[in-house]
Amino acid sequence: KAGVTQTPRYLIKTRGQQVTLSCSPISGHRSVSWYQQTPGQGLQFLFEYFSETQRNKGNFPGRFSGRQFSNSRSEMNVSTLELGDSALYLCASSMGDSGNTIYFGEGSWLTVV
Amino acid sequence: GQNIDQPTEMTATEGAIVQINCTYQTSGFNGLFWYQQHAGEAPTFLSYNVLDGLEEKGRFSSFLSRSKGYSYLLLKELQMKDSASYLCAVRARSNYQLIWGAGTKLIIKP
Numbered sequence: 001k002a003g004v005t006q007t008p009r010y011l012i013k014t015r016g017q018q019v020t021l022s023c024s025p026i027s028g029h030r031s032v033s034w035y036q037q038t039p040g041q042g043l044q045f046l047f048e049y050f051s052e053t054q055r056n057k058g059n060f061p062g063r064f065s066g067r068q069f070s071n072s073r074s075e076m077n078v079s080t081l082e083l084g085d086s087a088l089y090l091c092a093s094s095m096g097d098s099g100n101t102i103y104f105g106e107g108s109w110l111t112v113v
Numbered sequence: 114g115q116n117i118d119q120p121t122e123m124t125a126t127e128g129a130i131v132q133i134n135c136t137y138q139t140s141g142f143n144g145l146f147w148y149q150q151h152a153g154e155a156p157t158f159l160s161y162n163v164l165d166g167l168e169e170k171g172r173f174s175s176f177l178s179r180s181k182g183y184s185y186l187l188l189k190e191l192q193m194k195d196s197a198s199y200l201c202a203v204r205a206r207s208n209y210q211l212i213w214g215a216g217t218k219l220i221i222k223p
């Protein structure tokens with residue numbers, strides 16, 4: 001059974017550009033969550049999608065957006081990139097119920113220069 | 114408000130036992146998770162507690178007291194590969210959102 005797949009793994013962008021990150025959840029999982037993690041920091045929750053609807057949202061500016069498709073794959077977009085957006089972006093999937101374990105992808109390393 | 118507290122860093126000796134504590138204050142409770150994260154890697158699942166008591170899984174055990182808003186992760190027979198950050202997370206509300214602690218960096222010395 002394939003795990004959570006994130007693409008691209010590494011990318012470098014320039015300030016002001018926009019970026020789209022992709023996440024394919026484990027087959028059968030309907031919930032996809034996105035997190036930002038900067039070096040030495042904990043996980044900062046961005047948003048969660050469940051059955052194509054945003055179920056939860058963290059405290060990030062509107063430059064950060066996401067969506068989920070009917071096959072549960074998800075994308076997140078960051079517009080007008082800032083240097084502070086440089087981070088590891090992690091996607092996690094689960095069945096979506098309270099006791100379900102979430103499984104993380106290997107993440108996308110974004111560097112903004 | 115919602116808050117999860119963990120020590121920032123702990124040091125232990127190879128072969129010893131270490132206990133990492135996690136206290137939480139959340140609106141509602143639907144389970145507590147522990148994850149391990151090695152530097153530069155994604156977090157991996159260690160344990161899940163929803164009822165009070167101790168859950169044992171090999172060298173790792175996790176304890177929960179819902180009345181005290183308290184959990185701990187116990188690691189026995191420490192190995193160098195256990196050097197990592199350990200993250201505590203609580204599923205707080207009926208909307209299933211996970212609230213994460215900042216993580217505890219565990220350093221194992223020979």
